[in-house]
Amino acid sequence: MTYALNRVTVPVTVDEEKCIAAKGCTVCVDVCPLDILAIDLAKGTAYMKFDECWYCMPCEKDCPTGAVHVDIPYLLR
Amino acid sequence: MNTIEMEVDVLVIGGGTAGPMAAAKAKEKNPALRVLVMEKANVKRSGAISMGMDGLNNAVIPGHATPEQYVKEITVANDGIVNQKTVMKYATSSFDMIQELDSWGVKFEKDETGDYAVKKVHHIGTYVLPMPEGHNMKKVLYRQLKKRRVEITNRLMATRLLLDEGGAIAGAMAVDSRTADFYVIRSKTVILATGAAGRLGMPSSGYLFGTYENPTNAGDGYSLAYHAGAELSGIECFQINPLIKDYNGPSCAYVTGPFGGYTANANGDRFIECDYWSGQMMMEFYKELEGGNGPVFLKMDHLAEETISTIEEILHTNERPSRGRFHEGRGLDYRTGMVEMHISEIGLCSGHSGSGVWVNEHAETTVPGLYAAGDLACVPHNYMLGAFVYGKLAGESAAEYCASHALPPVDNAQVEAERKRVWGPLDVVDGLPPGQVEYKLRRMVNDYLQPPKVTRKMEIGLQRFAEIEEDLSRMSATNPHELMRAMEIHAIRDCAEMAAQASLYRKESRWGLYHYRVDYPEKNDADWFVHVQVKKDANGNMSCFTRPIEPYIVALDEEEKTAYQKLRIVKEPAAA
Incomplete structure (x- = not known):
C-alpha cells in the first residue's frame, strides 16, 4: 500500500515567543481531551500534532503565558 | 511495550x-x-x-x-x-x-x-x-x-x-x-x-x-x-440535537429561553411551544428545517442590550466557549441577526x-x-x-x-486474546490508516441510519458494517495515539451495528424523529409499549428482545400523556 501526504491547516496555534515548553511546561498537552498537542523537542515549543480538535479551549485557558490560540477549524468556519 | x-x-x-x-x-x-x-x-x-x-x-x-x-x-x-x-x-x-x-x-x-x-x-x-x-x-x-x-x-x-x-x-x-x-x-x-x-x-x-x-x-x-x-x-x-449549524454545538435555548430567546423559522416566527429537547420537538424542528419556512434559527435580536450581554457572558465562557469566536468569524451579533440552526449527526x-x-x-x-x-x-x-x-x-x-x-x-486466555487484538495494528505493515476507516464507517452511518429510518437502507447498512469489520484487522497504527484511535473504531462499529439492529427490531415509530421509521410511521402501543434490549447471546451473536415496562409508580392522566405530541403552535385563522 502507498500513502499520500495531505496538507491541512490546524486550528490550534502556539506563539513560539511566549511558549515555555523548553522550561518543562506541558500544561496544554496535559489538558487536551483529545491528546492532539505535543512538544517539539528540537524547538522547545508546543504544537498541534493531530488534526482532531474539538475547539473546546482548555489548552488556551490553562496556558500560563497566553501562548496558545484556538481557532475554529477551517471546515466549520 | x-x-x-x-x-x-x-x-x-x-x-x-x-x-x-x-x-x-x-x-x-x-x-x-x-x-x-x-x-x-x-x-x-x-x-x-x-x-x-x-x-x-x-x-x-x-x-x-x-x-x-x-x-x-x-x-x-x-x-x-x-x-x-x-x-x-x-x-x-x-x-x-x-x-x-x-x-x-x-x-x-x-x-x-x-x-x-x-x-x-x-x-x-x-x-x-x-x-x-x-x-x-x-x-x-x-x-x-x-x-x-x-x-x-x-x-x-x-x-x-x-x-x-x-x-x-x-x-x-x-x-x-x-x-x-x-x-x-x-x-x-x-x-x-x-x-x-x-x-x-x-x-x-x-x-x-x-x-x-x-x-x-x-x-x-x-x-x-x-x-x-x-x-x-x-x-x-x-x-439528535438542534445545534448551531457548522459549529455543531448548542446554541443554547435552555439558557436563552428564560431570557426571552426562542427557536424561530426564517420569518422569525415561533413554531414550537417549548424548546426542551425531545424526539417530538426534533420532529417539528426537522419539518420546519426542510419546509418552505426553513431553515431554523435561534432568535434573540428582539432582546434588550443588557439581556444580550448577560447571555453572551454565560454562553461565551461556559460549556462551549468557542461559540463566541465562531459567531465573530461569521460576523454574527445576537443583537442584529439570528443564529442559523441545524440537526446534529446521530x-x-x-x-x-x-x-x-x-x-x-x-x-x-x-x-x-x-x-x-x-x-x-x-x-x-x-x-x-x-x-x-x-x-x-x-x-x-x-x-x-x-x-x-x-x-x-484472572483468566489468562482472555488476557492473551485481548493483548493480541489491541497490539494487532502495531504489527500490521502497510495497513489501512485508522482515520480513513473511521471516515468511511461514519459516513455509512449517516447514509443508512440517520432518520427518517428506512428498512432496506438499514439492512444495507448492516452489510456495510460487516464489511468494515473485516477491515478492522487490516488497520495499521504508526504510534500509540493512532492505536487508541484504531481501538475506538472497533467501539464505534459495535455501536453502529447495535443502532441498526435495535432500529430494525422496533417495528413502529416512536420518540418523534429519534425513531421515525418511514415504513412503520405510526406509534403502536399494542405491540411496542416495551423496552427493546440488545445483548450478545451465548453464541456471541447480537440479539434483540423485549423487556416489559414495569408498572408505573406515578400514573399519568390523558391530558399529560399527549402533552409532548402537541408541540407545534397552531395559528388561529385570521378573522374575515
Whole structure:
C-alpha cells in the first residue's frame, strides 16, 4: 500500500515567543481531551500534532503565558 | 511495550462527570477500599463538562417542582418507555445532590432571598437552574478526588472487561495512548462512566472531531458493556440535537429561553411551544428545517442590550466557549441577526435521549459487579445532575458489593486474546490508516441510519458494517495515539451495528424523529409499549428482545400523556 501526504491547516496555534515548553511546561498537552498537542523537542515549543480538535479551549485557558490560540477549524468556519 | 498488572477493589472507567462522583462516594462509603479512576484523557479537563456547564437542566427543587411531577414529565417526554423507578430515584436524590455540590463550591444562581433561581424550559414543570459561573466544575471535582485519596491514571483507554467463570466482573484491560503499554487491572467491581457514543454519525461539516459530544466519548463503554454480556436498552432512541449549524454545538435555548430567546423559522416566527429537547420537538424542528419556512434559527435580536450581554457572558465562557469566536468569524451579533440552526449527526446518549446500558435504581447493570452511570447509563434525559446522582449510586452499590465478594482470579486466555487484538495494528505493515476507516464507517452511518429510518437502507447498512469489520484487522497504527484511535473504531462499529439492529427490531415509530421509521410511521402501543434490549447471546451473536415496562409508580392522566405530541403552535385563522 502507498500513502499520500495531505496538507491541512490546524486550528490550534502556539506563539513560539511566549511558549515555555523548553522550561518543562506541558500544561496544554496535559489538558487536551483529545491528546492532539505535543512538544517539539528540537524547538522547545508546543504544537498541534493531530488534526482532531474539538475547539473546546482548555489548552488556551490553562496556558500560563497566553501562548496558545484556538481557532475554529477551517471546515466549520 | 510492557504489560502492567494492577489490583483494586473499585475500578471507575471514565473521569468526566459521573466517574469522579462514583469514586468519591465509594471511598466515602468505605475509605479502606482501593478505588482507581481510569481516564482516557486527563481528569482535570475530561468529559462532556471539560469547560464546565452553564446550568442544570433537570433540578427537582422543593417549592419549584416535585419528584412525582418530574417523573411524569420524563415519562411523557420519552414517549412512555421508561422504568419509572430509575427516574424517581434520580428525582428524589436530586436536591440533596445540588446541596452537596453547593457545599463543595459549585455556584448556582440564587435570587435575592437566597433561594435557587429555577427557570421554566420544559413543557410542564420548572427544572432549569442556571450556573453562570459553572466553568469551575472540573476543579471542584478534582479537589474532592485528591481529598479522598482516590487513585487516578490518565491516558489509559479501557478496551475489554475481564469476567470470571460465572460471568461476573473480574477487572478490565486497557492500553496507554502514549506508550502502548497494555494494562491488566484486576478488580472486584467496575463502574462504567465513559459518556455518550458521540462519534457515531459524521457532522455535516465532514470534520470527524466537530461533533456535538466531546469526541473522545467514542462509545467505548457501550462496546465494553456489550462484550461483557450486559443488556443495553433503547439504542434505537437515537440522540439528535438542534445545534448551531457548522459549529455543531448548542446554541443554547435552555439558557436563552428564560431570557426571552426562542427557536424561530426564517420569518422569525415561533413554531414550537417549548424548546426542551425531545424526539417530538426534533420532529417539528426537522419539518420546519426542510419546509418552505426553513431553515431554523435561534432568535434573540428582539432582546434588550443588557439581556444580550448577560447571555453572551454565560454562553461565551461556559460549556462551549468557542461559540463566541465562531459567531465573530461569521460576523454574527445576537443583537442584529439570528443564529442559523441545524440537526446534529446521530449518537447514543441517555443523558439527552434514552439510549444506554440498562441499569436499575441502584445503578446495577445485568452483569454482577458491573455498574453504569452518566450519559451511557439508560436513565432517560438524565443530563449532568443525573450523572452525579447515578455516579453516587454506582459508587455506593460497588462499595457494598466489595464487602461480600473476593477478588476473582484472572483468566489468562482472555488476557492473551485481548493483548493480541489491541497490539494487532502495531504489527500490521502497510495497513489501512485508522482515520480513513473511521471516515468511511461514519459516513455509512449517516447514509443508512440517520432518520427518517428506512428498512432496506438499514439492512444495507448492516452489510456495510460487516464489511468494515473485516477491515478492522487490516488497520495499521504508526504510534500509540493512532492505536487508541484504531481501538475506538472497533467501539464505534459495535455501536453502529447495535443502532441498526435495535432500529430494525422496533417495528413502529416512536420518540418523534429519534425513531421515525418511514415504513412503520405510526406509534403502536399494542405491540411496542416495551423496552427493546440488545445483548450478545451465548453464541456471541447480537440479539434483540423485549423487556416489559414495569408498572408505573406515578400514573399519568390523558391530558399529560399527549402533552409532548402537541408541540407545534397552531395559528388561529385570521378573522374575515
